[in-house]
Structure formats: structure tokens, C-alpha cells
Amino acid sequence: MPLHNVTIDDSSALIEYHAPIGDWTDSPTTDDGLSNYYDHTYHSSNQYGASAFFRFQGTAVYLYAAKRSRHGQYNIFIDNKFVVKSNGYSETNRFLQDMFHATNLSPGWHNLTCVNADRSNKTYTEVDSILWTTNMAGYLTEISGKPIPYNSDSMKYSSSNAWSEYNGDSNPTTVTSTLGASVNITFNGNGIELYGKTGPSFGPFSAQVDGYDLNILNASSAQAHSTLIFRQDTLPPGNHTLVVINRSLLSLAISSAVPVTWSSDPNNPNPTPTSTQSNPGRPHISSGIIAGGVVAGVIVLAGFVLLLLWMLRRRRRARRERDIAVRSIAEPTYFDVTPFAMPLSSPTQSSQPYSPISTRGSKPRGEGSSPGATLSAQYHSVPGSPGMSSRGSFENPSGSGGFGASGSGSGGSNSGWPAPPAAAWGAIRPTGPRRPSGQALRIEASDNADMLRDR
Template sequence: MDASAVNANVTVDDFDSVLSYADQAAWQTPDPSSPAFDAGTSEWLMGTYHTTSVVGASVSFNFTGPAIYVFGAAGPAYGSFAVEVDGTTSQASAYAASNASAPYMLYGAANLTYAAHTLTLRNLGKQGADAGGDALLFDFLRTTVQLAPAGATVKNQTLEETDPALKYTGTWGSNKSPNFSGGGSTFTNADNASVSLTFNGSAIYVFGDKKNDHGPYRAVLDGGAPQLFDGISGCGGAYGMTCEQMQPTLAFFASNLDARPHTLSITNIAGVNGSFFDLDSVVLSVPSVYAPRTLANGSSATNTSSAAPSSPSSTSSALRTAPLSPLLCLALSAMWLLRPTRR
């Protein structure tokens, strides 16, 4: 990592759609839409977590960058886990005689090549010297990306769902609430309804919504391979208007983009249930100077995080970016605090 460059720490919450749970039914999580839910009094990021006692349960994340850190819990109820990065597996235990304070770092790697990587966190249950149980708790992960070279500045541009740069096809509705970014959001449950945007920026963040009446959607950046995500929420239950994450979640993220115009399209895959996709806002990181990294594995300059949905799988996410530039960090933090409330 070039420490002199403008770098950003991107935080992905356990509810974010850029994560992929191999079997969502193997995990439990609080219901953010429950009247008793209060994220402000929780020790977990955004008040949510995913926990499992199923041996073999896993969650994966595709990322491009030199560093990644995984946070969860340690205590007497927890056992061992494995972390696989690009085919190399390490094993550790989350057992402790007493509960560790959160956030507890389960895994960290700061010396990866600047390249595309896949991380998988897998529950192993009680192993060897573990004196605890089979549980594993995942709270959030954090990765590092470069937004601009040394000496450059970066400004963030927020596009609300009504911005004329966003082009819609199919039928879309609207929600109004002071809790949404800009006071509103848009949604569709039409099959193949889409939204597209041509933009300039070194990174793009798309924020949406998690709920049990949401489902799979497809993202295509610059005509590349389609990336599949799933907007269904993580606390189980049948398809329906339940288990809503009241804060906006990260529906798509890409970085390491060059100075040319880029085009992103997102298409709802409604299926037989007529599942929904919600769009709240798009945030662009626009540098004064572009200098995308040449990836060590020979990949193109475009860097995306994608997740293939599991059976109705869900992955949530809020991108909380904390760039190493204090002003950029402040701007993105303010943007995150203004996440929407849903339909």
C-alpha cells in the first residue's frame, strides 16, 4: 500500500449486499425493524451481527486492495474458525474465558498484493483446546482502497435517486421520509426494471435497502461480466415485508477506476415473488488526479466487490468509508449517518 496516497478504509457491515452467505439459514441476526431494536445501545456496528453454531457455515467477500480486517466476538461460547484468502487458509480460535470487548478483530492482513482477492470466513466449531462452544459471531469487515495518488484531493458527490443523471427503465415507485438521504428513495418490483448511470470518479458507492421482500439484482460495470447480489435481509422468515434494516446498506461498490467515463447498470431480478430493489443514493469519489493502480494479478484497473446470492441469500452492508484524509473521512461519515428508513 502507498501510505502517501489518498487511501480509504471501507467498512462492510454484516447486513451489506456485497457479502455472500453460503447458506443464510445457517445464521441468526437481530431484526433491525423490531420495536425493541436499538442500534444506539448495541456494541455491534449498526446494531447487527450474524452468528452461527452450524459447523461449516461461511460468508465470503470479494475485494481488491492490500489490506483486510474481520471483526466479530470472542468469549466462552465461541469456538474455532478458518479464514481463507486466495486459497491459503489460516485457523484461529475465538474462545476466551470471558467475553472480549467489541469490536474484536478475528483476522487481519495488511501485506496483501494490490490485486483482486476472495476472503471466506468459515465456522469450525469447537476444536482441540477450545473450552467453549460451536458459535461464531461476525460483525463487520474493513478493507483499504486507494482513491488518488499522493498530493491529490478527493471530493465526494452524492446523487439522490431523482438526479437526472440516473436513467430508469420499467416501473419505479417512490418513498418520502426525512430519514432517507435527500428525503426520498425509489423502488421497483418489476422484473428487469433497471437504473443506469454514466459517471466519472475513482470510486462509486450505491446505497439501498435490506428487507425480506427484496431479492436478487444484477450489476454491470463498463460492459463487464454481470455481478449478482441479493437484497433480502438476514434475519430469516418467509418472503414478506419483515426484517427491514433501517439504515442504508451498500448495494454495490467499485474503486480503482480511471479518468474515462464509466457506466453502471443495475437490474432487478424480480422472479415469481416480484421481489423489490430499492435505490437511495449514489456517492462518487472524484479525485483531482487519477492514478489507478496496476493490479498485481494482471486484472483490469476496474475494481469491484461482488457476491453471488445464495438461495434466498442475503448480505448486508453499509459502506462506512474512513479515508486517511480527515476531510474526506468527515464527509463520508456525515453521508453515512443520513441513511434512510424504508418502505
């Protein structure tokens, strides 16, 4: 099925007209060509910068007007962006012309603006009618419901004193001139059309469905018209409420409202709404989407927890490996060594009590170095390989959370173990005992002489 198109006349309150000075000219009766226009009406202005603004919900829009000898240049904007400059001039009158159209728009709200671009203020820009394609899917059909008259029980007025009936023409209405006076219209369907009047005695008003979208419109016009003053569609099927409020001390006139339904079955224009249908003023989220979001959230949370546990475990393991590597470098072991002394042949040497000499607890005579100095020269940090730090463990730079690498260790440049330093006095040598000299020799001789006497 084809997409659904809606056409509004230039007199509709859905079109906003602005001019630097005064108003747009509205359907002058002195124009011999007036009967050739759509619904015998049109709006025009010869003021540079005069604009006509139309906001709609759909996927395409068409602007219709006449091309005449006194018409000139105009600019077109879509969604407040300049699109094209065109010209409405024609030597002969050509009515109901497609002055501009835009198709393949994304479904949603858009706006069309037409602006007089002639700086001389001598040529006219004109609007006759506007057609737009709704968001309704192509397989559906729009069906107009039974009109709701202004005196129906489906229309609830804020105050009986604020509203009154007007029967002065063929389209009776209810009218208010009270600021803030309102009417609530309940209906069933996918949309609503509101009919009323525009003219010099009418002014701004607002229309809103279920809190979905507030529309501020203006029913002011130079001539009086009975026309469509508001339309809202793309609503979920079901019951809705349209609230209309007068926003000035000028008049607001309402004649009727017509519900519209988008149905795949033309014989059943009002399908029963399901329990999943929601308020159109708020995004509808199905239970499946909610469940999927919950599951995804749980999965993401579990992933974060597992990642945190893995990082903590890795950090503890790296710390344990580092501690083991440090402990594997045993601290220096000190030995109490008693040098082997050969007995002397002369027993006449002075004798002193024999005491073992310890490299840890005594200081050799005649040497200025301390045992600590000797040990610090003897024991070195374990040199690391290119993949190890100076502590002998795989590198774990501080602050890395227990993993990662930031470079080679301080001992990584050494090609092998350093050569051992010269043995200190009293230290073990692999070639056997060292014979002491000097005073130490005399001490040992004295001790051995005493041992020989004991025998």
C-alpha cells in the same frame, strides 16, 4: 498520504451469508450487547459450515467481530485457500475485535471467507464489520463527490411503470419488484458507491460498470437496513455508467449513488480525462506500448527472414562444394595403346594385318575377365580423411539442411591411398613396354615382316 480504507457494515449486500439450514441471525434486539457493535448490527450463526463471503478489490482486509462466551472456532480462507483456524471465545465480552487480517496482498481482486468450524453446532461465529484497503496509490486522496439522488436526471430507469418511490422511512428510495427492471447511473470519477436497502423483502441483483465486471449480489437479510449495497473503484478518471438490474421477483431499492475520485490535488477532485483514457472494462494499452510491440514484431520478423536466407545460402554453398568435390574425382581415363613390338628375324611367319590393340575396346585372348572387371579393380573411391566423406568432400549428411555433421565418412579409416592392382594386359606400366607372348607375339611378327618387305 496514507492508503485509503473502506469499512462496510455486516448488513451490506457486499457480504454473502450462507448456512446449511435457514439464515444467519441478524442483529437480534434481545441482545443486551447490541449497542456495542458497529452501527448496532451484527450477523451470527451456530451452524457448522455456515459461511460469510466477501469479495473485494484491494491490498489488505480486516474482519471485526466480538469475542464472547458463546463464540467458538472458525476457519479463515483467503482466495479460497485455507489460512488459519481461530477461536472467538472469551469469558468476558470484548467488542470490535480484530478477528483476522491479511495485509500485503497483491493489488487486484481477492476474497475472504469465514466459516463456523464447531461440529457441535453450539458456538457462534460472528461478523460485525469488514474493512479493506483499496488499490489507490498512497500519494492520492479519495474524495467523495456530490451524491446523486434516485430522482436525478443522472439515473435513467428502464420503465416508469416498473419503478416507484418509497417514502416510508427517513431514507426515501425508488423500488422495483419487476424481474429485469434496470437503472443506468452516469457519473464522473474513479469509482462509485451505491446505497439502498437490505431486508427480508429484498433479493438478488446485479451491478456492472462499463461492462468491466459483472457482480451478482443479494440484498436479502432478516432485518431491514439502509446501507451500502455496492462499490466499484480502480476506474480510470472520466465518465462512466453503472447498470443495476433486478434479478428476481423480490424487491430492489435504491436511494442514492456517490462518485469517488482519486486525486493528487484535493482542490481539483474532477481532473479532465486525457485522450488516452479508455474503457475500464477492457485493458488499457498506451500508444507507446503498441509502438514498441510493432517495432519488436518487425525486428523479430526481419530476424526470421535473415535466418532463412542465411540457411538457404549455406545450403546452396554446401551443395556447390559437394558437387565440386565430386567432379574433382576424375572419371577413369582410357588410353589406346599400341605395344611396341620387336621385328622378328624370320619372315616366314604367317602374316596378318596389323591393328593396334586397345585396352578399352578389345578382350585379350585366354583371359576370362572383362574390361569392366579390370577397371572396377583399378579405380577406387577416393578414400576420405577423418573429416571427409567417401566422396572426397566435407561431410554433409542428407536431410541436414546443408550444414552439420553426423559422423565420419566411410573412407575415413584408411591411412593412405590403396596400392594399385596388377596391370592388366595392354595397360601402361611405368617400367616400359611389355613384350607380349604367345599368339600376340606371332601377330606382331607377321606385321613387322610385312613392313620389312615393303621396304
